[in-house]
Amino acid sequence: MKALGMLLFASLVALLLRSTILAGLAARGVVIDVLVLATVTWSLRHEEGWGATFGFVLGLAADLDASHWLGRHALALTLLGYGVGRLSNTLVRDSPLTQLVLIAVATALHQVWVTAFDATGGVAGLPWFAGRVLLATVTTAPIGVLLLLLTRLLRRRHGYGNASGSSAAG
């Protein structure tokens, strides 16, 4: 029950950020994929089952917020949540490098999938398409790692533990 409450709260915060501050930034070209950031963070902590559930709930809410393509974000984030959750069992989750790579790959995959729905320009649109994916990736990944580090410092303990599942106090 507590996990469900946390899931809804985290979704609410992510969607609120996306529809207010980040929407303004995105329109200026600074795309921070908060949906991926939240899904990866959640999946690293709660593993694949909850990761997929979080991705689906967050994605569905984002889809409802959009005018078209219901299920677009939900499908991508469900699979990302599941994938990252599975990987979190075998990776050192506290490593900033791991987090950087995970967020970067997840952002790139999500952006490719989402942008593909808008891509109507054929080959001529490829540079813009690639630029958008690249921009979102290089913006989201470092910011995500910084946020995770900051959260861990504020909480004064390791957030996720390592591959064996232990979470040592810092």
Add this chain to the structure above:
Amino acid sequence: MASILPPAERRSVVLVTAYAALSLILLVVGERIPASGLRGVGAAVFAPFDRIAGAADRLFTSWNENTKLHERVATLEAENARLRLEAAENPRLRQQLGLTAWHSLPLKPVEVLALGGGEPLPDAATLSAGRNDGVQVGDAVMTSDGLVGRVTESWPTLSRATLLTDANQAIACEVETTGVNGIVRFVAAPRPRLILSAVAIADTVRVGERVVTSDLSLRFPRGIPVGTVTRVGHDATGLMQEIEITPAARLARLRHAFVAPGPRPPADGIPRPKLEFEPNPLSGARPPAARDSTANPTSKKRPT
């Protein structure tokens, strides 16, 4: 496959398969699902949080904004004084030419609570007024700079506007100075931009000219600024012009907007716009519309 996995992993596989299947079904049939009610619930849930976030944002930027607004008020006051003089003679001249009188639009100020939809550019906005405040589906949404979009969903206390950046939105527009007609739409690729399409190759359009909503529009009142021409080119066929325009309204930062009633379809005829946009309603300088319509009913007809 699932039977060889441990129970916990098997549960996760079942879960993710179910979510993925549901998402795929939604992708296929989602457009047929009436999601307006769900969006209304979502908007109502998020509205208080959006207001708090918006208030914090405004507080943060209020100093700069206040300075800019003071400068703008001074400029507008000077312009207003000049326009009052011109407005005094304008009705008389329009009457002599047999033109219809200008009608000011009843603009309703609203707050933009949240931006949603597409990335990088938002394609929808949640507005702080709804059916109870007289906001109806089809109403135009604008800022003091120009057109922003159109109300597409209306709930009792909130409403949702589809912005110019929605690729499915098409607006009948004209070039202000020459009256060249075209259709403004948003194109996401190869890069996001507003274009004025369906413009005949023989028509002359120059960079820097303003594009406004057209008399041909069934959804928007005439004369609302939409943007400025920044590039003139040809479309893929080479038979029509494709003109790139910069939006007049700052879509990147919407906080306040105005809702203007769209043309309501008359009970006994084809829906036609009857309103013309007047950016600064000038009290006392406008002849009553009823007098014009009774004095010379034939003069109401506009050339098609």
